Amino acid sequence: MSNKSGIVALSRRALLTGAAAAAGAVAIAGQAVAQTAIDELISAPKRGNWDDQFDAKASRTAAAVTSNTPMLSANNFIYIQQAITEYQAIVANGGWPQVTPSVKLKIGVIDPSVQQLRQRLMISGDLPRSAGMSNSFDSYVDGAVKRFQARHGLPQDGVLGEFTLKALNVPADTRLMQLNVNQQRLQAMMNKPLEQRYIVVNIPAAYVEAVENDRVALRNTAIVGRISRPSPTLDSKVSDVILNPYWTSPRSIVEKDIMPLMQKDPTYLARNSIRLIDAQGQEVAPETIDWFAPKAPNLMFRQDPGKINAMSSTKINFPSADAVYMHDTPTQGLFNKLMRFESSGCVRVQNVRDLVVWLLKNTPGWSRQEIERVIATRVNTPIPLADEVGVHWVYITAWSAKDNIVQFRDDIYAEDGNAQLALQTNIGVEKPAGSVEDDILPQ
Incomplete structure (x- = not known):
């Protein structure tokens, strides 16, 4: 995959006015009363013999992992350098223990292996050391596991399933190596100026960021190329958006x-x-x-354009040596999958119409209402952008967009130089003819 060797560098709006605002205030007041009742229950002195192992506040106050700092930001280069220093210290102190449970670990379980898990999560900064050591998988551990899962792009269910356990047991020195490799990638990207507005597709993370003035305006789930047909890295500029594309x-x-x-x-x-x-x-x-x-x-x-069209309502065009693009899809259910490496190289974008509204906001005459009206006509409609919007497809498997929050993803295309990082390689194999792809139609 020689195209990888030269790697370079929200929420929805709601307007509440008038009666809606008053209704919202009543709802908030009701929630506050309900929360007070819950807090009183939690603080009650006689709640049963599990009282010393349960603290609901730990789950409610789990540190947020997401950040509105874009991945391609000068700040992130500082954060990844900080992470490398921290992981060097972890490795120098012997790393972290392997977690080898004999039962599935989740909240409420009592098992000696929970002590291994607690130690592992404390060393990586996911569990406060004040949580102490015990055999009990309490809400402190539950919150820490969910934080760990969020940092590794895993479902935040607090359960040590197959993928969470594999991610936990990647050695600290391997993670340090991964950080060093990705620092070099980010440094190469930072050598090139970025546009005021740009889109980033992080291929291993399978998500899209829309960035404006060095802040993330939108973050969308994506589906990218499978191992046998990988998405390339690239730098380009959006030329046009096509509604109802052929x-x-x-x-x-x-x-x-x-x-x-x-x-x-x-x-x-x-x-x-x-x-x-x-x-x-x-x-x-x-x-x-x-x-x-x-x-x-x-x-x-x-x-022809239509609901069953492989690109559904929208195509986002830009010059590309590999003739790839970004688009909508009729198979929306695939966005719910954990491993979203399903395409033949192009990138499907969930809630793509939100991204289109952002792309066209400086192009006169293209409000959300007009975009929806044209899509409903099923008439092929190309729309050149009035302003410059960059598009960057990157391959970053380790980064930090927030102080002390280090993110890791599987090295799905085996670019990081360590086979243990490509854990989920049971997906993305060549599929038989007739399978559903973003570039293939349903049978």
Whole structure:
């Protein structure tokens, strides 16, 4: 994957006025009363023999991991240097213990291995040392596990499942190596000036940041390229947004996927509104093509706009040597997956219309209402941007955007130089023809 060797460098708005504001004030007051009652219950002197092992305040006050400081920020270079210093000290002091439970650890469990877990979380700064040592998985430990999970891009359920346990047991010296590798990547990126407004796709983290004036305006979940068809790193500028885009299949998809599908089901193209277009712009009937021929026909495979379009409502265009882009998708359920390495190289964006509103906010005539109106027409509509917005796809598996909050992700494309960091390699293998991709249509 030579394209990696030169790596370079919110919430929704709600307007509450009038009666809505008054209603909100009443609701807040009600919540305050309810919280007071809960606090009184927690503080009651006689709550049972588990009192000394349970403190709900620990879960409620778990440190926030997210930050509105963008990943590509000069501040982050300072934070990652700070993290390297801290991890050097951890390694010099012997690292942290392996956690080897005989039962699944979660809140309420009492097991000797919880002491290992407590020590592990204390050393990495996820659990306050004042929590002490015991065999009890109490709410202090629950809050610490959730903080650890958030720092590693894992579901914050407080349970030591397979992926959480594997992440816990990556040795401290391996994490230090990962920080050093990513410091070099960030340093290379910082050598290039960034735009006032830009989009960052962090491929290993599978998320998108929209950045303005060095602050994160939006952060969206993404789906990126699987191991066999990786998303490239790149630096470009957004040229236009297309509402109701046509989808034109890459030649590789035609050969690897559509040809075998047509051999099995001659109605596949028609059912998915895909038309064959020749060099003169004329439509060609699918039944005139030999789908068992050694080579795919030299035709354009173009899908009409619509709900089943592979890019759904939106495509975000920018110049790219790899002909990749960002887009919507009809398969929204895939955003709920833990391992979002599903595409053929392009990047799907959850809540992409929020991102489009942000992209077009300086382009006259394109309010949220107008964008939604045009999407509803199903008419292909390209919109050139009026201002410059950069787009940067990066490969960063370790960073810190907040003091003492170090984030790690799996080295999904094996770029960091240690096989133990690519833990979740059971996903992203080559899929058979007909599988659902961002660049392939549902059957």
